[in-house]
Each structure stands twice: as C-alpha cells, then as structure tokens.
Amino acid sequence: ETGVTQTPRHLVMGMTNKKSLKCEQHLGHNAMYWYKQSAKKPLELMFVYSLEERVENNSVPSRFSPECPNSSHLFLHLHTLQPEDSALYLCASSQAGDSSYEQYFGPGTRLTVT
Amino acid sequence: GQNIDQPTEMTATEGAIVQINCTYQTSGFNGLFWYQQHAGEAPTFLSYNVLDGLEEKGRFSSFLSRSKGYSYLLLKELQMKDSASYLCAVNQGGKLIFGQGTELSVKP
Numbered sequence: 605e606t607g608v609t610q611t612p613r614h615l616v617m618g619m620t621n622k623k624s625l626k627c628e629q630h631l632g633h634n635a636m637y638w639y640k641q642s643a644k645k646p647l648e649l650m651f652v653y654s655l656e657e658r659v660e661n662n663s664v665p666s667r668f669s670p671e672c673p674n675s676s677h678l679f680l681h682l683h684t685l686q687p688e689d690s691a692l693y694l695c696a697s698s699q700a701g702d703s704s705y706e707q708y709f710g711p712g713t714r715l716t717v718t
Numbered sequence: 719g720q721n722i723d724q725p726t727e728m729t730a731t732e733g734a735i736v737q738i739n740c741t742y743q744t745s746g747f748n749g750l751f752w753y754q755q756h757a758g759e760a761p762t763f764l765s766y767n768v769l770d771g772l773e774e775k776g777r778f779s780s781f782l783s784r785s786k787g788y789s790y791l792l793l794k795e796l797q798m799k800d801s802a803s804y805l806c807a808v809n810q811g812g813k814l815i816f817g818q819g820t821e822l823s824v825k826p
Contacts, residue, residue, distance in 0.1 A: 647816040706751060710758040
C-alpha cells in the first residue's frame with residue numbers, strides 16, 4: 605500500500621450504532637488530520653494530531669472521538685450520530701514542523717447516517 | 719473571521735485556458751495551496767504559493783497577491799480529464815482553511 609488509505613470506503617449506520625473509521629499513512633509523516641466534506645460546503649478541519657498528540661479540536665461534537673495510537677494510524681470513533689453528520693470524511697497526513705509541506709489526502713469514507 | 723471565496727462552478731472548452739480565482743480574508747497567512755479533487759477521489763496537491771507572483775508548473779500556473787488577498791489558478795490547453803473540483807486553501811501554520819471549491823466542467 606502507498607500513500608494514505610482509509611477504510612471502509614462506504615458506511616451506512618443508524619443513529620444508535622457505534623462504528624470506527626480507520627486511516628493509515630505509508631509516507632513516514634508525523635502529523636495526521638481528520639476533515640469533514642459536506643455537499644456544497646468547504647472542507648472542515650475536525651482534528652489534528654502532531655507527533656501523536658492532539659493539537660487541534662475544532663469544536664467538534666463529542667459523538668466524534670479521534671484516536672492516534674502511533675504516527676501511521678488514525679481512527680475516528682463514531683457514536684450516536686445525527687443525519688446531518690452524513691458526509692465524506694477525509695484523512696490527511698503531512699510532515700509536522702514544516703507548514704509549507706502539503707497534506708496528502710486519503711480517498712475518504714462516505715458516511716450515511718439513517 | 720475567516721473567509722475564502724471561489725466561484726462555485728465554471729465551464730470551459732477543451733483546448734482553452736481557464737482562470738479560477740480565490741479571494742481570502744483570514745486572521746493568519748502562511749501561504750496558499752491549490753488542490754484538485756475528482757469526484758469520489760482524494761484531493762491532490764497542485765501548487766503552493768507563499769510569495770507574491772506566478773508559479774508555473776506545466777499546464778498549471780498559480781498566482782498570489784498577498785496585499786490584495788487574491789490568488790488564481792490558471793489551466794492551459796484544457797483536457798477533458800481536467801474536469802474536477804479545484805480547492806483553494808489558506809495555510810495558517812500548517813492548519814488549512816479551505817474555500818468551498820470550484821467545480822470545473824470541460825466540454826468538447
């Protein structure tokens with residue numbers, strides 16, 4: 605595998621379910637990000653992990669819970685979501701400490717909450 | 719507040735030139751990225767401008783004027799495969815603030 609991978613690519617869940625999104629980067633980066641992309645809206649930054657520590661939490665509801673066990677893996681745990689949480693969830697990685705370094709994105713998980 | 723504006727949609731003809739504008743008003747600025755995103759795929763990096771002026775990379779060029787809070791992406795010799803969404807993003811110390819994206823349709 606190369607680049608940034610995400611699983612699953614598609615997920616349908618009920619409002620009472622618990623599920624997790626997984627992201628893995630094979631680029632040797634040490635910063636990872638979760639973004640939410642809704643139709644007709646800008647990409648919204650949700651969480652940032654740098655050197656495995658959370659450095660940004662953009663006022664995201666507690667029903668979204670990130671986890672970064674090591675610099676290559678990032679999870680987003682989902683619990684009691686709302687229909688408005690249906691969106692494309694994108695993971696990205698980059699090199700921490702170099703703000704000019706571009707972020708590499710995964711293909712995303714298309715989430716539908718019913 | 720943070721504000722990044724791009725046109726929502728643009729249409730152009732194969733072989734032509736198109737310019738996609740981006741204006742921004744943000745509390746911090748460390749540079750500006752352009753990304754391309756095909757439907758159902760990951761955004762991919764196109765260009766990064768941190769100083770004023772034009773950066774050319776093959777068929778794609780990007781321009782920045784920091785004093786005007788303005789950037790554009792110029793696509794030359796358009797191809798059908800250039801149909802995609804183009805995302806402008808302001809870099810704030812590694813944190814990216816995105817515009818809503820411009821959906822470009824290239825017609826034969």
